[in-house]
Amino acid sequence: MNVEVQGPKRMISLLSDDGSIIFSISESVVTGWIVILIVLILCLVLTKDLKKIPETKRQCAAEYIVKTVNNMIETNMGRDLMGYAPYIAAVFSYIIIGTLISMIGFRSVTADISVTGALALMTFTLITYTKIRYNGLGKYLFSFVNPLNIISEVATPVSMALRLFGNVCGGMIITMILYGALGTLSSSVYGLLGLNADVYYFNIFQIGIPAVLSIYFDLFSGAIQSYVFIMLTMAYIKMGKE
């Protein structure tokens, strides 16, 4: 059984004269562009010729999404933080489409620690900004008199990044291990039946069985983790305000 788990590939590389890589764009970034394109197209399609009284199903769907996000922000963060709604919705749509894109054959965007780290850093910046805006710079700096607060401050983005990355990447690894095991099982069954493995190389057991795991790891876990990410973002921002 040979299980090879690989990180994101280098898609575009800028080479120097002697052939060493100066700068390269990874698979996650390219898939991220596709995700951004999907979100952009969705936005454009959903908000095309809006009417005051909705006539099309499209506009009803768009209004439903906006209303759901606004309700969520209002119940979790309160009325005066409604300005954060676009950020929350954008991060949520990026993460959920970036995770679910693995169902159509791409590598999940969030199975790369750079992507989740960047998202967590954005949230961390926003939390710090909220703290300084509502409590003042002096009070924010004064909280570091207790050095334990530095650790808890650093732990916030680290744990957010690792949680999203670990869940998606762990699911990917388990799926790959299952694929390897099923491939070994197929070839040993072929061997037992006395068939030549070079001719019957098709892995019969890899059909269908991984789909059951994919429902959990790709669909359920991906949706739950993106929901958890934005819920934690909202909770931390609300805590930062107080």
Next chain:
Amino acid sequence: MNEALLNAQATVLAGQAIGAGLAMIAGIGPGIGEGYAVGKAIETIGRQPEIKGTATSTMFIGCAVAETTGIYGLFVAIVLLWMNPFLKHLTGTVG
């Protein structure tokens, strides 16, 4: 490649595999914690069925936070298994 280096590399690889397995012991804690949280949430829903939505979403947040330590263990195991962090210290010293 001489024999001493080969032996040393085999020892390092074996240690990495054992360490990755031991790191996943961290999965016990989140398992117990999440089971407890879900049990309590079901108790709450059984007592007050009208707050099912709130209880479920709060439970998922709690589960995700409880999962963090297990994810740290998984991260350590991934690093040990596929990134071979200790092999590169070996080449200079042995052989």
